[in-house]
Amino acid sequence: xxxxxxxxxxxxxxxxxxxxxxxxxxxxxxxxxxxxxxxxxxxxxxxxxxxxxxxxxxxxxxxxxxxxxxxxxxxxxxxxxxxxxxxxxxxxxxxxxxxxxxxxxxxxxxxxxxxxxxxxxxxxxxxxxxxxxxxxxxxxxxxxxxxxxxxxxxxxxxxxxxxxxxxxxxxxxxxxxxxxxxxxxxxxxxxxxxxxxxxxxxxxxxxxxxxxxxxxxxxxxxxxxxxxxxxxxxxxxxxxxxxxxxxxxxxxxxxxxxxxxxxxxxxxxxxxxxxxxxxxxxxxxxxxxxxxxxxxxxxxxxxxxxxxxxxxxxxxxxxxxxxxxxxxxxxxxxxxxxxxxxxxxxxxxxxxxxxxxxxxxxxxxxxxxxxxxxxxxxxxxxxxxxxxx
Amino acid sequence: xxxxxxxxxxxxxxxxxxxxxxxxxxxxxxxxxxxxxxxxxxxxxxxxxxxxxxxxxxxxxxxxxxxxxxxxxxxxxxxxxxxxxxxxxxxxxxxxxxxxxxxxxxxxxxxxxxxxxxxxxxxxxxxxxxxxxxxxxxxxxxxxxxxxxxxxxxxxxxxxxxxxxxxxxxxxxxxxxxxxxxxxxxxxxxxxxxxxxxxxxxxxxxxxxxxxxxxxxxxxxxxxxxxxxxxxxxxxxxxxxxxxxxxxxxxxxxxxxxxxxxxxxxxxxxxxxxxx
Numbered sequence: 001x002x003x004x005x006x007x008x009x010x011x012x013x014x015x016x017x018x019x020x021x022x023x024x025x026x027x028x029x030x031x032x033x034x035x036x037x038x039x040x041x042x043x044x045x046x047x048x049x050x051x052x053x054x055x056x057x058x059x060x061x062x063x064x065x066x067x068x069x070x071x072x073x074x075x076x077x078x079x080x081x082x083x084x085x086x087x088x089x090x091x092x093x094x095x096x097x098x099x100x101x102x103x104x105x106x107x108x109x110x111x112x113x114x115x116x117x118x119x120x121x122x123x124x125x126x127x128x129x130x131x132x133x134x135x136x137x138x139x140x141x142x143x144x145x146x147x148x149x150x151x152x153x154x155x156x157x158x159x160x161x162x163x164x165x166x167x168x169x170x171x172x173x174x175x176x177x178x179x180x181x182x183x184x185x186x187x188x189x190x191x192x193x194x195x196x197x198x199x200x201x202x203x204x205x206x207x208x209x210x211x212x213x214x215x216x217x218x219x220x221x222x223x224x225x226x227x228x229x230x231x232x233x234x235x236x237x238x239x240x241x242x243x244x245x246x247x248x249x250x251x252x253x254x255x256x257x258x259x260x261x262x263x264x265x266x267x268x269x270x271x272x273x274x275x276x277x278x279x280x281x282x283x284x285x286x287x288x289x290x291x292x293x294x295x296x297x298x299x300x301x302x303x304x305x306x307x308x309x310x311x312x313x314x315x316x317x318x319x320x321x322x323x324x325x326x327x328x329x330x331x332x333x334x335x336x337x338x339x340x341x342x343x344x345x346x347x348x349x350x351x352x353x354x355x356x357x358x359x360x361x362x363x364x365x366x367x368x369x370x371x372x373x374x375x376x377x378x379x380x381x382x383x384x385x386x387x388x389x
Numbered sequence: 390x391x392x393x394x395x396x397x398x399x400x401x402x403x404x405x406x407x408x409x410x411x412x413x414x415x416x417x418x419x420x421x422x423x424x425x426x427x428x429x430x431x432x433x434x435x436x437x438x439x440x441x442x443x444x445x446x447x448x449x450x451x452x453x454x455x456x457x458x459x460x461x462x463x464x465x466x467x468x469x470x471x472x473x474x475x476x477x478x479x480x481x482x483x484x485x486x487x488x489x490x491x492x493x494x495x496x497x498x499x500x501x502x503x504x505x506x507x508x509x510x511x512x513x514x515x516x517x518x519x520x521x522x523x524x525x526x527x528x529x530x531x532x533x534x535x536x537x538x539x540x541x542x543x544x545x546x547x548x549x550x551x552x553x554x555x556x557x558x559x560x561x562x563x564x565x566x567x568x569x570x571x572x573x574x575x576x577x578x579x580x581x582x583x584x585x586x587x588x589x590x591x592x593x594x595x596x597x598x599x600x601x602x603x604x605x606x607x608x609x610x611x612x613x614x615x616x617x618x619x620x621x622x623x624x625x626x627x628x629x630x631x632x633x634x635x636x637x638x639x640x641x642x643x644x645x646x647x648x649x650x651x652x653x654x655x656x657x658x659x660x661x662x663x664x665x
Binding site: 044045173199200201202204205206207209210211213214216217230231232233234235238239241242243244257258260261262263264368 | 393603
């Protein structure tokens with residue numbers, strides 16, 4: 001009798017639903033971390049690595065039972081590497097995905113557009129990219145470097161160990177390039193050095209001939225430069241090398257991936273930073289292993305713009321655990337008090353919402369790989385936001 | 390005393406000349422500005438990347454680049470441009486579209502990050518009392534050789550005569566039984582091939598990424614507007630505008646220098662009308 005079967009199965013279904021539904025409501029609401037990041041546009045080279053860092057951190061937290069027993073969910077959003085996209089991404093993350101925190105690496109323009117949105121909505125925002133400094137807000141925390149942390153150690157090393165007194169400064173003609181060169185000039189003067197030449201190159205121009213001739217004419221002891229990220233570093237260094245100029249070079253804009261992509265173009269260049277894959281500590285080795293294991297052939301090499309995302313998610317989790325709630329006020333209170341021992345070393349965002357960071361000196365080798373030469377220890381970010389604690 | 394400046398001026402002119410040559414040829418015969426020129430430059434640079442991957446001699450990149458440029462140019466002319474010659478304005482849109490397609494194609498395969506290509510020559514030489522980049526001097530020789538070659542083809546061969554006939558008066562050439570369609574096809578392939586070759590030639594100077602052609606396209610475009618359809622004029626324009634750029638950058642600053650080509654081109658065009 002088919003009819004009876006039908007009713008029976010309907011009853012069965014109802015019963016199953018009755019049993020199952022309370023279980024579903026019992027499952028805890030996830031802690032949502034939104035990542036507005038440049039999945040398209042200029043940051044799209046580095047953005048996938050940032051997302052992977054966050055995913056690994058989330059996996060590790062979930063394996064230990066989540067945050068306050070709630071699972072962690074990361075939501076990557078495309079900020080299109082710019083302010084207009086950031087506004088959309090921040091609003092989507094906060095309103096639609098109900099983000100408990102925003103932890104991300106972005107361009108400065110995107111951060112400046114997004115931060116006020118996070119501020120108004122009272123959502124903790126951890127910014128994980130190095131930047132020009134002095135971005136302040138009640139809910140904005142930064143766990144990456146500002147120029148005060150990487151420029152002076154590099155200049156000091158080159159002055160003391162490489163005996164450079166007469167410097168030539170070269171920058172790309174944009175805010176970050178000029179800002180880094182300003183910081184470098186200040187340290188050079190403090191160290192008693194002189195600047196024999198200072199030149200800026202327009203962003204689109206890839207022919208450095210005129211500047212290289214000026215460098216040759218000035219015959220400095222060393223060069224300090226800051227182009228825009230990626231390609232322009234290699235343009236400049238390739239042409240410098242081809243011109244036969246062989247003096248110590250300090251870079252404020254190169255990174256591991258760019259140096260490697262440039263082959264031997266960047267050989268010998270010195271640079272400083274808070275993260276290198278070659279940092280020799282067990283935590284970094286474990287981090288790199290775990291990334292490799294999780295992503296396999298899909299892995300985007302962790303780098304100086306992506307590792308901080310991993311730290312950021314963990315630091316946020318520690319702050320929530322400490323506050324025993326995801327309530328923004330309590331988390332913001334707890335954030336400066338937690339110390340995360342990560343691949344970079346121990347990081348605590350306790351200096352006006354910025355962090356004293358372990359800074360390392362590195363040099364590009366003949367094969368383009370970067371070798372870490374020296375650990376400067378924790379370097380203070382200085383007065384970034386005097387109005388904040 | 391001024392040896393470095395002299396070298397800077399003539400080698401910069403040589404690089405500009407090499408980069409603009411393909412654009413000029415297409416403009417001369419087809420009367421269209423090939424906005425995909427930058428994409429063909431990029432193709433050539435990626436040919437150098439592939440040569441590095443395969444472990445081939447860096448010079449072989451030139452041949453790969455030429456072949457790839459001609460092949461992509463041939464397909465583009467055959468499937469797209471051929472139908473648009475009667476609508477010159479639409480060719481601007483079509484070649485820009487082609488530019489986007491090629492650049493995005495490169496991005497899909499290689500990604501946006503920069504790539505490494507082996508350079509054949511990286512050392513500097515002592516010449517005239519100064520140390521100068523050997524590769525830039527080689528480019529000077531290449532520019533002169535390419536110029537001579539194109540000049541010889543145009544002046545001394547049947548193809549050149551036919552091409553010049555099409556440049557001067559296309560309808561008349563057609564009436565005389567010249568297959569203008571074939572001339573256009575061959576010219577576009579050649580222009581694309583030369584652009585791609587130029588891309589491989591400038592690779593040792595720059596980093597390889599999908600949009601590397603854009604700044605070069607702008608300068609090449611200015612040069613071609615000033616030079617019209619003459620190979621000789623192109624050399625003069627490259628020397629004059631490129632030289633001015635180097636000197637303004639050297640004695641003024643590079644920010645002003647980068648504007649020089651554009652500003653001078655506008656001034657020259659004000660006094661010299663271009664007739665196609």
